[in-house]
Amino acid sequence: MKYVKVGIVGANGYSGAELIRLLLQHPYASIEVLISNSTTGSLLTEQYPQFQDIIHMKLDTFNINEIASRVELLFFATPSGVANKIIPLCLEKGIKCIDLSGDFRLRNGDDYVHWYGFEHENVEYLSKAVYGLAEYNEEKIRNSQLIANPGCFPTATLLGLLPALQGEWIDPNSIIIDGKTGVSGAGRKPKVGSLFSEVNENVNAYKIGHHQHIPEIEQSIFDVTGNKVNISFTTHLIPMTRGIMCTMYTKLVKKGTIDEVHQYYEDIFKDSEFVRVRPIGNIPATKEVYGSNYCDIGLYVDERTDRLIIVSVIDNLVKGASGQAIQNMNLVNGWDRSAGLASAPIFP
Numbered sequence: 001m002k003y004v005k006v007g008i009v010g011a012n013g014y015s016g017a018e019l020i021r022l023l024l025q026h027p028y029a030s031i032e033v034l035i036s037n038s039t040t041g042s043l044l045t046e047q048y049p050q051f052q053d054i055i056h057m058k059l060d061t062f063n064i065n066e067i068a069s070r071v072e073l074l075f076f077a078t079p080s081g082v083a084n085k086i087i088p089l090c091l092e093k094g095i096k097c098i099d100l101s102g103d104f105r106l107r108n109g110d111d112y113v114h115w116y117g118f119e120h121e122n123v124e125y126l127s128k129a130v131y132g133l134a135e136y137n138e139e140k141i142r143n144s145q146l147i148a149n150p151g152c153f154p155t156a157t158l159l160g161l162l163p164a165l166q167g168e169w170i171d172p173n174s175i176i177i178d179g180k181t182g183v184s185g186a187g188r189k190p191k192v193g194s195l196f197s198e199v200n201e202n203v204n205a206y207k208i209g210h211h212q213h214i215p216e217i218e219q220s221i222f223d224v225t226g227n228k229v230n231i232s233f234t235t236h237l238i239p240m241t242r243g244i245m246c247t248m249y250t251k252l253v254k255k256g257t258i259d260e261v262h263q264y265y266e267d268i269f270k271d272s273e274f275v276r277v278r279p280i281g282n283i284p285a286t287k288e289v290y291g292s293n294y295c296d297i298g299l300y301v302d303e304r305t306d307r308l309i310i311v312s313v314i315d316n317l318v319k320g321a322s323g324q325a326i327q328n329m330n331l332v333n334g335w336d337r338s339a340g341l342a343s344a345p346i347f348p
């Protein structure tokens, strides 16, 4: 099997480093180029000593003419507002691009000003991007040159919620999503809100009503089910390093026992190697997917309130970012879906 030469723009960030870790164990991809910004010129091991004697590479500046002949596929693990400017240059050179940022997830260019706070510079490319939720978009992803990798919260939310909507088990206008995340979700760039003394022994609700993942989740619900919904979505920062838990409260509209709903979920995900529907009565915890590409889903039918409560957990850096990006790379190249991703979660 031929190796595909890949590069990472934003290699010095948390999701960039996680891409490196996962790509090192990938059977068909070889890392050829690492690009960073303020740390350009340094060795990767100066930034991340864990890679000593494993990978010896320098962090370079982005120069499309210089890298075009060296890579066939680029991952963008850059802050929002960066990839929209440079991905079109890469596409013109025939490089496949997988963007881990939000820059190509929304179809409506005007939404970027409202939800992300920047003006998108290449709105004509938004319709060329395929949303990389692999479990729902596999065929389109296989044939795409530009993949918008889903956000971490949308990944956990959509995998947990879409079957309930597809099966018309719940009222689409009743959805409340309570999201919790570890601090690595905010990236490696230092900020006050990520300091140990701010996060430790604390829980903090943030971006209520204006989180950038709201339009992404609503857009995907529409694409898969045709439902135009307005969700209530609140995220909380909690004192852990990795992990996302989304607990979703929904009103049941179809009389169904937990056995029926559970069977419906199992049928939807029977061929998805990275979604595990937990047995009835078993609710997943974030540590049970730590370091892995799994999304685990637990279901509870509350007969007292007629609600279906769905709990979905992922590792934000793996299934929520770099693992899912590699899952998409596997589809684009026609490889095994789980190539390089088959490892079990780390526990405890």
Ligand SMILES: NC(=O)C1=CN([C@@H]2O[C@H](COP(=O)(O)OP(=O)(O)OC[C@H]3O[C@@H](n4cnc5c(N)ncnc54)[C@H](OP(=O)(O)O)[C@@H]3O)[C@@H](O)[C@H]2O)C=CC1
Pocket: 009, 010, 011, 012, 013, 014, 015, 016, 035, 036, 037, 038, 039, 040, 062, 076, 077, 078, 079, 080, 082, 100, 101, 102, 150, 151, 152, 184, 185, 186, 187, 188, 189, 316, 317, 320, 321
């Ligand atoms: N962390 C997570 O759990 C998840 C992150 N994402 C998304 O992935 C992207 C990366 O996130 P994360 O790894 O956390 O971020 P980090 O802040 O940890 O890293 C950002 C990286 O981008 C580089 N960078 C910054 N500006 C530029 C630029 N203009 N040109 C090239 N490189 C640049 C930085 O380089 P340097 O350090 O040298 O300045 C650094 O390598 C974000 O868009 C984020 O929203 C998505 C899902 C989950």
Ligand SMILES: CC(=O)N[C@@H](CCC(=O)OP(=O)(O)O)C(=O)O
Pocket: 080, 100, 101, 102, 150, 151, 152, 181, 182, 183, 184, 185, 186, 212, 213, 235, 237
């Ligand atoms: C803890 C923390 O701040 N998490 C970030 C995760 C965002 C992210 O990963 O960015 P994308 O929009 O590119 O998906 C947040 O909630 O905004």
